[in-house]
Amino acid sequence: MIGQRLYRARKATGLSLRDLGAQVGLTHAAIKKYEDEQATPSSTTLLKLANALNVRAEYFFRQATVVIDRIEYRKRSTLPKKRLTAIEHEVVDQIERRIELENLFPSPTVTPFAPVRGLPERIRDLAQIEEAAEAVRNAWMLGFDPILDLVDVLETHGIRVFEIDAHADLKFDGLAAFVNQMPIIVVGSNWPGDRQRFTLAHELGHLMLGDRLADGIKEEVACNRFAGAFLIPRQSVTQELGAHRRYIEPKELALLKEEFGLSMAGILYRARDLEIVSSAWCESQMKLFRFKGWHVTEPGKPYPPEKAHVFEQLIFHALGEEYIGESKAAELMKMSLTTFQTIRSLESGNAAANQ
Amino acid sequence: MLLLISDANILIDIESGGLITFMFSLEVQFAVPDILFNDELKDLHAHLLELGLQLRQFDDEQVQRVV
Numbered sequence: 001m002i003g004q005r006l007y008r009a010r011k012a013t014g015l016s017l018r019d020l021g022a023q024v025g026l027t028h029a030a031i032k033k034y035e036d037e038q039a040t041p042s043s044t045t046l047l048k049l050a051n052a053l054n055v056r057a058e059y060f061f062r063q064a065t066v067v068i069d070r071i072e073y074r075k076r077s078t079l080p081k082k083r084l085t086a087i088e089h090e091v092v093d094q095i096e097r098r099i100e101l102e103n104l105f106p107s108p109t110v111t112p113f114a115p116v117r118g119l120p121e122r123i124r125d126l127a128q129i130e131e132a133a134e135a136v137r138n139a140w141m142l143g144f145d146p147i148l149d150l151v152d153v154l155e156t157h158g159i160r161v162f163e164i165d166a167h168a169d170l171k172f173d174g175l176a177a178f179v180n181q182m183p184i185i186v187v188g189s190n191w192p193g194d195r196q197r198f199t200l201a202h203e204l205g206h207l208m209l210g211d212r213l214a215d216g217i218k219e220e221v222a223c224n225r226f227a228g229a230f231l232i233p234r235q236s237v238t239q240e241l242g243a244h245r246r247y248i249e250p251k252e253l254a255l256l257k258e259e260f261g262l263s264m265a266g267i268l269y270r271a272r273d274l275e276i277v278s279s280a281w282c283e284s285q286m287k288l289f290r291f292k293g294w295h296v297t298e299p300g301k302p303y304p305p306e307k308a309h310v311f312e313q314l315i316f317h318a319l320g321e322e323y324i325g326e327s328k329a330a331e332l333m334k335m336s337l338t339t340f341q342t343i344r345s346l347e348s349g350n351a352a353a354n355q
Numbered sequence: 356m357l358l359l360i361s362d363a364n365i366l367i368d369i370e371s372g373g374l375i376t377f378m379f380s381l382e383v384q385f386a387v388p389d390i391l392f393n394d395e396l397k398d399l400h401a402h403l404l405e406l407g408l409q410l411r412q413f414d415d416e417q418v419q420r421v422v
Contacts, residue, residue: 001422040415041415042415043389043412043418057390061421336396338398
């Protein structure tokens with residue numbers, strides 16, 4: 001067990017056997033033996049390994065209640081293999097702890113994911129994606145209103161959402177995958193809320209549209225359209241903006257962004273896709289956005305970030321009902337008991353989980 | 356006498372009860388596993404080492420038994 005976990009943690013950091021050996025004062029052959037479980041490290045060696053691999057020693061002893069061999073990506077990522085392995089490691093670590101926690105509940109905590117009825121069988125042009133987004137909204141009883149807590153909506157319908165800190169990687173927005181047949185969405189925790197929401201909705205698009213797109217429709221383009229349509233459906237766009245416009249003030253876009261949590265640029269594209277404004281005008285506005293640097297950071301107050309809060313809530317739920325004790329709770333949250341107790345007592349300034 | 360403490364809470368509670376210096380003045384040696392110290396005590400209770408807390412390691416066979 002230790003060997004397999006050691007191997008995984010090493011792969012996640014991108015260290016070779018030799019690199020790791022050098023860091024802890026052992027030969028590459030010794031590390032290999034540990035990984036192959038032909039030898040077991042002493043506790044002192046384990047601590048050095050944990051240190052070098054940036055995991056807690058507890059990680060090596062964790063009983064895997066679910067076996068996760070690999071993540072099935074919906075799409076091939078453009079990220080370098082090494083970064084992808086590291087992200088995968090972190091996601092698997094979070095899923096393991098999440099599933100372990102869920103299994104400690106006497107009854108299921110998550111509604112299983114079910115396909116949405118009313119989705120078009122085959123999507124032959126992008127305009128049909130409007131219907132698809134409305135079908136999902138309809139099945140989930142969301143009406144046409146802004147979605148205030150997108151993570152909550154996804155979790156309620158059996159899609160587990162995980163956040164990872166991808167500061168080191170500006171290329172990583174998110175990914176959708178299946179783990180043991182469960183759909184999951186991973187989103188970078190470092191982005192502003194509107195970008196995270198677009199990513200979440202985009203990845204939802206992959207889960208919903210994946211196998212329904214006709215040849216010739218690019219999945220990424222389709223998922224972008226889905227994301228916009230899911231966050232602000234066409235009825236709402238028309239109601240807010242009107243059927244035809246010659247000009248939309250940036251301030252009006254900013255106000256809509258505040259209401260619907262879709263970026264100003266995203267709303268602009270919605271207006272173009274729904275033929276409220278002309279493509280030429282939209283393009284000229286995008287030039288202005290680039291000129292002002294708004295394509296990197298939009299003006300005004302950033303939209304508040306989404307938070308994957310379910311895990312932490314489940315921890316305190318389980319604790320309250322005595323399905324777990326404090327030590328288990330601390331272990332699942334990857335923190336020391338003392339830190340956990342501070343968080344539990346509500347006396348720390350920042351109760352961010354060390355997920 | 357050597358006493359091995361396997362639960363960090365014991366030390367933390369005795370400390371918050373203000374009894375830690377008394378405890379270490381006893382004719383007893385106190386030790387914790389190095390892994391426990393590292394995960395639970397190092398950050399906020401490292402001074403226990405100065406008071407006389409000892410660290411003990413598990414050799415490979417003992418680690419194997421835990422697994």
